[in-house]
Amino acid sequence: MSAPHLPKVAGIDPEVPVSTQTAAPLREIPAAPGAFIQDRLAGWVSDLTTLHELTERLAATATLDAALNELLHAGAALVGARRGLLVLERAGSTTPSTTLGLGLGPADLGHLETVERSATALGRILDGPPEAADARDGIATPDLLGDQDLDPRHREVATRLGYAASYALPLASEAAGRLGGAVWFYNEPGEPSEKQRHLVGLYARYATEHLARLTELERARADIATVADELLPSRLPRIPGVRLAARHRTGPQGGGDWYDALPLPDHALGLAVGSVGGSGPSAMAAMGRLRASLRAYAVMEGEDPVAVLSDLELLLRLTEPARTATALFAYCEPAARKVVLAGAGHTPPLILGDRRCEYVETTLSAPLGMLACWEAPSVEFSPAPGETVLLYTDGLLRRTGDAMDRAFARLHSAAASVPKAGRHDPAAVTDHVLRAMLPDGLDRSDSTEDVVVLAAHFD
Known part of the structure; x- marks a missing residue:
């Protein structure tokens, strides 16, 4: 005698076993997918607004010194640092290099100059080939004093000046080439986030074009002044x-x-x-x-x-x-x-x-x-x-x-x-x-x- 068959119910196959476990009751309504996108868009708009304001301030500078100061301050704000150093030197140019510090006095700059150039991230950017990855993307040193291979003199100067991390970035663009580089110092170990690096990179490329224009303008003004002096x-x-x-x-x-x-x-x-x-x-x-x-x-x-x-x-x-x-x-x-x-x-x-x-x-x-x-x-x-x-x-x-x-x-x-x-x-x-x-x-x-x-x- 065969076993009796269960009656069929619409939408249910009696031969498929029924799960003995049930899902937990729904206590919260999940956020709509659009809210996440809106937050991302709001963040992008905020970043673009900040970048626009900083580039407008830079574009308003009419002299090279004013532009370099604005660049140092804006870069520090974008990467979350308070001190920085900028070196402007065009490859193959007879113009002497320009060094400018943010939050660093003349004595601090003198101490930094005693460090061998190749032992610093900024020096590697300035002296390295322009096509190198570091020369394009910058160099982050999140724990300077924890680096066992750090140059002893660099360690001594970093300890004296009280910085524990740095982020160096080239001042370069396709049209202007490499004009120099900048480095910002952190008092504690750390490094800029990926978003901060992206924003400061965009800003630095725009700043390079502006600096190139001001450099040529000041060179032309110097030539005019020289000719005028020779006529007197x-x-x-x-x-x-x-x-x-x-x-x-x-x-x-x-x-x-x-x-x-x-x-x-x-x-x-x-x-x-x-x-x-x-x-x-x-x-x-x-x-x-x-x-x-x-x-x-x-x-x-x-x-x-x-x-x-x-x-x-x-x-x-x-x-x-x-x-x-x-x-x-x-x-x-x-x-x-x-x-x-x-x-x-x-x-x-x-x-x-x-x-x-x-x-x-x-x-x-x-x-x-x-x-x-x-x-x-x-x-x-x-x-x-x-x-x-x-x-x-x-x-x-x-x-x-x-x-x-x-x-x-x-x-x-x-x-x-x-x-x-x-x-x-x-x-x-x-x-x-x-x-x-x-x-x-x-x-x-x-x-x-x-x-x-x-x-x-x-x-």
């Missing part, structure tokens, strides 16, 4: 009875402001300042031609400043009719304490002494190149013993950012405030006037104006 007197003449001092700064694009001082027959002295319209190499070349021409005219007829400027006007009108310039020429006889000058659209000189500080009254005249024939009467005055005649270009006034009348008043106040102890030194007079007129200094990078100051002190 390499040294001032020594004439009995008068002492000279000059200060000159060329704008970043190169300008046409100039000065000159040349000995003339009978122990006389010719002083000149001027400014050519425009900027750049063209204005610099015109400035050189104008200065050379004025020297020739001064030697031939320097006793008559009006004739000198008239000849210069004729030359400019015939050779460069589209260009204008201002100029002032003074014929000085130190022994007779006599100065005869004429100006063509130029700012008036200022005379400073123990008993007076005033502008020399010159006749109103147009700049060179603006009239068919230039001529204006000359002015003669006698500086007293111990007085200084100050010649300058309008770039000094324009750099103040004030209206011209206020700039003239400011220059008068600056000259009047020269300490009595320094009034007999023309260099001290020019330096004091410049400090009072330009508190930010002559080398302010955001100014396009040239500055010329020429001081003649009569003993």
Whole structure:
């Protein structure tokens, strides 16, 4: 007799054994898959926002020093460090290397320089081949003091400065090549996370491109300044009875402001300042031609400043009719304490002494190149013993950012405030006037104006 069959129920196969175990009751509702994705997206947006803010701050820097400082601070924030070191040195370049520290004083940098370069991660990045993996991805040293193969001198310096880990990264990109490297130090053993490495790597590649542009810009500015200096007197003449001092700064694009001082027959002295319209190499070349021409005219007829400027006007009108310039020429006889000058659209000189500080009254005249024939009467005055005649270009006034009348008043106040102890030194007079007129200094990078100051002190 066969065993009875169990009845069939819809959806259940009676021949399949039923499990004796049951699942645990559902106590929590699992999160929707979209929540995880949203968290990831929020993290990416936050990282991109941070990276965008840091790159914008870097892009706003206009000088190489400012960009290097911003790079060190931003990199430290991205990798979670407080101290760092940056070395900028382009392979095959004649430009000396630049070293900058974050949270490290001069003595700390000196200690780091005593470590053999090949014994540091930064040194391996700087000296290794650009295609090496370390030169691309950086070198993390999570436990520096725990490394048994660490250079003894490196261990000593790390202990002295109190850092236990480091992360070094190259400053390189495909377009700019390798410009240098940076390393950040940790007080405790550790290393940046994968996300931190990715962000700082993106930032470093952008920073490299920015640094390359600033390096080329500063090199071009240095070349312009060199050319401008070569077009001006390499040294001032020594004439009995008068002492000279000059200060000159060329704008970043190169300008046409100039000065000159040349000995003339009978122990006389010719002083000149001027400014050519425009900027750049063209204005610099015109400035050189104008200065050379004025020297020739001064030697031939320097006793008559009006004739000198008239000849210069004729030359400019015939050779460069589209260009204008201002100029002032003074014929000085130190022994007779006599100065005869004429100006063509130029700012008036200022005379400073123990008993007076005033502008020399010159006749109103147009700049060179603006009239068919230039001529204006000359002015003669006698500086007293111990007085200084100050010649300058309008770039000094324009750099103040004030209206011209206020700039003239400011220059008068600056000259009047020269300490009595320094009034007999023309260099001290020019330096004091410049400090009072330009508190930010002559080398302010955001100014396009040239500055010329020429001081003649009569003993």
